[in-house]
Amino acid sequence: MNQPEELLKKPLYVYDLPAEILLTLQPKDDALTAHNPGSDRISSSQDLEIKEKSTKEEDGVAISTSCALCGVNFANAQAQRSHVKSDFHGYNVKQKIRASKTVNEAEFEKLVDDLDESISGSDSDSSDQDNDEDIGAAKGKESTLTNLLKKQARLSNADDPGDFPSPKKSTRGSSKPPLLWFTTPLLTANYSLGIYRALFTDAEQKEESHAVDTIREKQVSRKPSPKVGSESSNGAVSTSSSDSPHVFLCMVGGGHFAGMVVSLAPKIGKKHTGADERQATVLAHKTFHRYTTRRKQGGAQSSNDASKGAAHSAGSSLRRYNEVALTNEIRELLSEWKPLIDTAQLLFIRATGTTNRRTLYGSHEGQSLHHNDPRIRGFPFSTRRATQAELMRSFVELTRVKVSQVDEAALAAGAAAAAAAEAASTSKPGKSSTTTPPPKPRPSKAEEAALLHTSQIQSLIRRSKAPALLTYLNTNSLSADFPFHPVDSPQNHHAPTPLHLAASINSPTVVLALLTKAAAEPMLPNADGRPAFDLAGDRVTRDAFRVARAELGESRWDWGAANVPPALSRAEAEKREERDRGTAEKAEASRRQEEIERLGKEDEERRKKAAETEQKKRGAGKTLGAAVREKTGAEKREQEARGMTPEMRARLERERRARAAEERIARMQQGGGAGTR
Numbered sequence: 078m079n080q081p082e083e084l085l086k087k088p089l090y091v092y093d094l095p096a097e098i099l100l101t102l103q104p105k106d107d108a109l110t111a112h113n114p115g116s117d118r119i120s121s122s123q124d125l126e127i128k129e130k131s132t133k134e135e136d137g138v139a140i141s142t143s144c145a146l147c148g149v150n151f152a153n154a155q156a157q158r159s160h161v162k163s164d165f166h167g168y169n170v171k172q173k174i175r176a177s178k179t180v181n182e183a184e185f186e187k188l189v190d191d192l193d194e195s196i197s198g199s200d201s202d203s204s205d206q207d208n209d210e211d212i213g214a215a216k217g218k219e220s221t222l223t224n225l226l227k228k229q230a231r232l233s234n235a236d237d238p239g240d241f242p243s244p245k246k247s248t249r250g251s252s253k254p255p256l257l258w259f260t261t262p263l264l265t266a267n268y269s270l271g272i273y274r275a276l277f278t279d280a281e282q283k284e285e286s287h288a289v290d291t292i293r294e295k296q297v298s299r300k301p302s303p304k305v306g307s308e309s310s311n312g313a314v315s316t317s318s319s320d321s322p323h324v325f326l327c328m329v330g331g332g333h334f335a336g337m338v339v340s341l342a343p344k345i346g347k348k349h350t351g352a353d354e355r356q357a358t359v360l361a362h363k364t365f366h367r368y369t370t371r372r373k374q375g376g377a378q379s380s381n382d383a384s385k386g387a388a389h390s391a392g393s394s395l396r397r398y399n400e401v402a403l404t405n406e407i408r409e410l411l412s413e414w415k416p417l418i419d420t421a422q423l424l425f426i427r428a429t430g431t432t433n434r435r436t437l438y439g440s441h442e443g444q445s446l447h448h449n450d451p452r453i454r455g456f457p458f459s460t461r462r463a464t465q466a467e468l469m470r471s472f473v474e475l476t477r478v479k480v481s482q483v484d485e486a487a488l489a490a491g492a493a494a495a496a497a498a499e500a501a502s503t504s505k506p507g508k509s510s511t512t513t514p515p516p517k518p519r520p521s522k523a524e525e526a527a528l529l530h531t532s533q534i535q536s537l538i539r540r541s542k543a544p545a546l547l548t549y550l551n552t553n554s555l556s557a558d559f560p561f562h563p564v565d566s567p568q569n570h571h572a573p574t575p576l577h578l579a580a581s582i583n584s585p586t587v588v589l590a591l592l593t594k595a596a597a598e599p600m601l602p603n604a605d606g607r608p609a610f611d612l613a614g615d616r617v618t619r620d621a622f623r624v625a626r627a628e629l630g631e632s633r634w635d636w637g638a639a640n641v642p643p644a645l646s647r648a649e650a651e652k653r654e655e656r657d658r659g660t661a662e663k664a665e666a667s668r669r670q671e672e673i674e675r676l677g678k679e680d681e682e683r684r685k686k687a688a689e690t691e692q693k694k695r696g697a698g699k700t701l702g703a704a705v706r707e708k709t710g711a712e713k714r715e716q717e718a719r720g721m722t723p724e725m726r727a728r729l730e731r732e733r734r735a736r737a738a739e740e741r742i743a744r745m746q747q748g749g750g751a752g753t754r
Contacts, residue, residue: 084263089478090355091272092297092322092341098261098270099296102289105258105269146173148181164189164222171226188225255457256479257288271479275454276423297322297342299355323360325414325421326472328463329433332369332399334407335463337362338417339472357472361414364465365406367399377432404436412443419445424452425475427460527562530555531569538578543590546575550595557595570604571612577603581612585621588613592625599625599639608639620650 084098094102143150144160146169151157160166168188169179180188256271264270272292274282281291321342328335340358347354369377371392378396382388411418418424424446428434438448446453458474461467520528530553537546550557557576561569572578576597579587588609591597599622602608613619619642626636627644708716714733718726 085268085480089270089480090343091276091292091476091478092295093299093343093355094292094296094478097263099293101261101263102259102270102292103261104285104288105260146170146179148179164225167222168225171222253282257285258481259289267482269481269483271481273457273475275425275457276475278423279451295341299343299345321358322422323417323420324423324425324472325418326425326468327437328427328460328468329407329436330427330429330463332367332403333463334365334403335363335465335468336407336410336414337465337468337472338414338421339469341422341476357469359469361417362465362468363410364463365403365410367403369396369400369403371396377430379432400432407436408441408443411437411445415443415445421452423454424450425454425456425471427456427463524562530559531561534559534575535561535578538575538584538587539582541584541586543586546587547590547594557591557597558601573603574601574609576601576609577612580609580618580622581614583614583618585618588618588621589625592622593628598634599641600635610640617654620645620653624650 084095089095089098144157144166147160147166149160151160165182165185168185172179253274255274257274257277259270259272260266260268261270276295277288277291281288284291321340323338323340326337326339337359338361340360342358343355344358345354346356371378371381377400378388378393379400382393382397387393426437426446428437434448437446456471456475458471460471533549534546534555537549549555550559558574561573561578563569564573572581574597576588576591576599579591592599599609603612610619610622613622622639622641623643623645624647626634626641627646631644718729721729
């Protein structure tokens with residue numbers, strides 16, 4: 078393995094770079110010239126020069142034919158007077174009065190184009206219209222300037238964030254590139270190393286020429302894996318790493334909140350192979366979720382109330398309550414994390430919408446985040462829903478060095494060829510420079526057959542159908558190293574052969590069948606130069622390569638070039654698998670036994686509590702003589718009717734009354750018979 082591949086074998090961490098890279102790191106030649114910081118100020122200097130040149134002297138009197146407020150020039154005084162009466166000049170006057178930034182003519186035209194009302198104004202009368210906003214408008218009509226000012230006033234009232242301004246949205250192409258690119262003599266010329274600009278402070282970003290020295294100063298020492306203590310209710314973990322440099326990450330949106338404080342000093346753990354592994358140290362983490370957005374319609378309930386009025390449904394009331402509760406929970410958590418946030422080097426925050434920004438930056442007791450904090454950064458890449466896993470993914474993406482491999486000679490040759498083709502097309506008269514691209518050629522029969530074989534083989538491998546795969550290869554007389562088509566497809570980049578695909582999806586059965594029965598070659602590299610063994614993701618798949626080495630012999634293939642470890646017999650592999658299975662079963666049985674014991678204890682405690690509650694309800698016991706007494710007739714009837722339905726009780730009562738009536742009649746008949754005798 079050559080030196081570049083050895084250096085880039087493991088991902089590079091910005092705060093723990095290898096010593097040889099730190100010593101030889103230097104800025105990329107085109108990195109410092111990719112953006113000219115002074116280009117944004119050229120227009121203002123040119124305007125000043127134009128303003129100075131536009132002042133003329135006529136008959137000893139200085140006559141200005143330019144507008145310093147709008148930055149425009151005029152051919153004569155008549156054009157200047159027309160400009161003063163225009164909506165463009167009136168808008169800048171209003172902006173100047175409000176101490177806001179003025180706009181140029183192109184920006185004003187863009188604002189007018191975005192205006193909902195027509196340029197001629199609305200036909201509706203305005204009773205509350207201010208006199209100072211009627212510039213050049215007829216009475217009863219609203220001008221373009223009036224409509225524009227009213228629209229901005231409505232937007233300002235609707236989106237007023239309270240105690241902080243909304244963040245400025247950057248225009249495409251106006252901001253600096255998100256990455257700073259570096260190079261090192263240890264790598265070839267086509268390799269570049271990129272580091273996110275957001276990891277540097279504002280002062281460090283201004284001094285891009287000293288970026289290498291800044292990176293060297295940011296290096297932190299590795300620490301052994303700390304013993305994590307108990308986690309508190311706010312998600313903070315008490316570890317010895319809390320004094321090390323750390324960053325704060327936060328995402329909020331759609332009723333979801335996720336916050337995390339991560340130490341920049343990596344902890345060193347051990348893999349299952351015994352090798353060192355760099356891991357992130359999370360000092361604190363917490364997530365919240367509440368139902369605050371309207372289903373299938375989106376948007377917060379407060380925003381909907383502001384635009385359409387307050388709704389009176391049960392769902393809207395629940396969403397309003399959840400918005401308030403989520404805001405309180407987030408602010409309480411940030412107040413508890415205030416010591417960690419105050420000592421954090423950078424604050425990466427994603428808060429879209431006025432409501433979410435007010436939650437974080439609004440004035441409240443124990444406020445820990447302020448919108449004007451220079452440490453605040455946005456995520457310079459796309460992010461998903463606010464979860465703990467997404468925050469950890471974002472941290473890894475931020476702190477991992479990007480490696481770019483570009484063939485600059487090929488790019489230059491392609492650019493030259495494109496320029497030559499464009500020049501040739503424009504030199505031909507009567508033909509436009511923009512021609513439709515030629516249609517894609519139809520694939521040949523051989524290409525169609527290769528595509529069909531590729532889809533069938535990949536389907537069999539993904540379903541782990543080893544016998545069917547071998548039969549298909551033999552029936553169609555295909556090699557076990559059949560290259561998937563199309564070769565330049567992204568899905569075939571990492572797994573161009575059946576053995577690579579079987580190893581990447583962790584299918585040991587297919588791997589063993591391809592090696593031992595189909596004679597697949599294990600040394601073939603993919604587009605990244607990695608053999609199939611390096612793509613295996615679990616030990617069972619890696620053991621399949623070792624079993625094949627034992628069965629095929631050392632002389633069959635160059636197993637060292639394939640990165641396959643020493644041979645392992647099938648019996649030893651089965652023993653290891655059985656041992657692992659037994660260990661897993663014992664752990665599962667132990668877990669189940671502990672769960673049964675826990676449930677038994679809980680059940681016993683529940684029965685004791687129930688018995689104590691029943692005893693309290695019955696009260697103290699009485700003497701036996703007082704407790705034993707004869708039940709009355711009503712009590713007996715009540716005991717007999719206990720548990721019966723009303724119909725059954727009515728039937729029983731009718732039968733009881735019928736028997737009583739029969740007994741009375743019988744007694745009367747017996748008494749009458751005795752009297753006649």
